[in-house]
Amino acid sequence: MAAIKGKYRFSFGPWNIDEGADPFGPTVRAPIALEKKLRLYKGLGYDGVQFHDDDVVPDIDQKSPAQVMKEAARIKKILDNEGLKAEFVAPRLWFSPNTIDGAYSNPDPKMRKYAIERTKVCIDLNNALNTSWMVVWLAREGTYVRESKNAREQVLQIRDALNAFLEYDKKLKILIEPKPNEPVDSAIIPTIGHAVAMAYITVDPARVGCLVESAHSLLAGLDPSDDMAFGLAHNKLWSVHLNDQGGLKFDQDKSFGSFNLRHAFSQVRVLEEYSYGRHGEWVGFDVKAMRTQKQSVATKHLSSSRARFLHLLNKVATLDHKLEAQLRAARDYEELDRYILCHLMGVKYS
Ligand code: 3MF
Numbered sequence: 001m002a003a004i005k006g007k008y009r010f011s012f013g014p015w016n017i018d019e020g021a022d023p024f025g026p027t028v029r030a031p032i033a034l035e036k037k038l039r040l041y042k043g044l045g046y047d048g049v050q051f052h053d054d055d056v057v058p059d060i061d062q063k064s065p066a067q068v069m070k071e072a073a074r075i076k077k078i079l080d081n082e083g084l085k086a087e088f089v090a091p092r093l094w095f096s097p098n099t100i101d102g103a104y105s106n107p108d109p110k111m112r113k114y115a116i117e118r119t120k121v122c123i124d125l126n127n128a129l130n131t132s133w134m135v136v137w138l139a140r141e142g143t144y145v146r147e148s149k150n151a152r153e154q155v156l157q158i159r160d161a162l163n164a165f166l167e168y169d170k171k172l173k174i175l176i177e178p179k180p181n182e183p184v185d186s187a188i189i190p191t192i193g194h195a196v197a198m199a200y201i202t203v204d205p206a207r208v209g210c211l212v213e214s215a216h217s218l219l220a221g222l223d224p225s226d227d228m229a230f231g232l233a234h235n236k237l238w239s240v241h242l243n244d245q246g247g248l249k250f251d252q253d254k255s256f257g258s259f260n261l262r263h264a265f266s267q268v269r270v271l272e273e274y275s276y277g278r279h280g281e282w283v284g285f286d287v288k289a290m291r292t293q294k295q296s297v298a299t300k301h302l303s304s305s306r307a308r309f310l311h312l313l314n315k316v317a318t319l320d321h322k323l324e325a326q327l328r329a330a331r332d333y334e335e336l337d338r339y340i341l342c343h344l345m346g347v348k349y350s
């Protein structure tokens with residue numbers, strides 16, 4: 001195999017091993033305790049864990065700061081014992097009754113304060129788990145009805161919240177995870193362009209980057225690999241949520257490459273061309289098992305997504321770069337396309 005430039009290590013969150021509920025039916029698999037999930041990571045080929053604040057400390061709003069730190073220390077010990085690292089802790093700001101109408105951009109100042117205070121606890125959890133990367137998915141910052149809010153004000157409210165976090169912890173780095181819709185109809189930060197632009201209006205742009213999720217880009221009608229390239233050009237792509245999506249539907253979180261292998265190849269290619277991972281960035285997967293999957297085989301989406309990433313990495317590494325350069329120079333993009341497809345299908349190119 002040709003030399004690989006990037007440094008790849010893989011992560012996922014405990015929510016990626018789930019009970020299989022959908023909006024039309026009940027759960028179909030038994031819940032698995034966090035400790036038990038953490039024991040599965042290494043066997044599936046993963047070294048990193050992505051957390052929500054209440055994955056680390058369930059019922060976090062009901063607990064005192066001392067209790068929160070005690071429970072975090074227990075999780076840190078389990079991670080150490082398993083040889084795992086926490087990639088990030090993200091505030092889960094979309095479940096609370098206080099965030100029904102948004103978190104940082106809720107029209108009610110008391111609710112905005114709740115969201116900011118809760119996120120500060122999340123920053124403490126990042127420190128307790130020895131990571132300084134906090135992912136923020138702005139789930140409910142948006143509108144269902146345009147006239148219900150002032151969207152310009154919402155942008156500034158989100159900025160103010162990010163500034164408060166940057167001031168709260170001078171080592172903190174914030175990764176904005178954009179998504180165009182679901183749960184809200186229209187999100188304030190729908191794409192990677194918005195996320196990067198938001199970084200630049202904060203008090204410390206160098207500490208605000210982003211996370212591209214393949215399905216979120218596709219839901220915005222964009223190419224995930226180009227979104228990743230955009231983040232990389234700004235040196236702001238600090239994590240990814242690789243998965244797949246069959247068109248403009250609900251957020252499917254399919255296994256990586258399951259729907260569109262060519263898209264998956266493009267994403268691996270853009271990461272490898274940048275030598276992704278050399279600053280410690282993780283390759284995260286945000287994938288769901290199908291609802292039809294039985295309990296005993298409900299982690300295959302994780303092992304197969306990772307395996308597919310590595311197969312595609314091999315495809316990237318074994319590309320004939322001389323030929324690619326010749327075809328580019330000749331502007332024979334039809335031939336370039338034919339070569340790439342032969343290469344991907346394992347068909348002899350001649
Ligand atoms: C929703 C998501 C979220 C985020 C997670 C981490 C529940 O579409 O992708 O997963 O990835 O909150 O920030």
Ligand code: MG
Binds near residue numbers: 177213241286
């Ligand atoms: Mg995600």
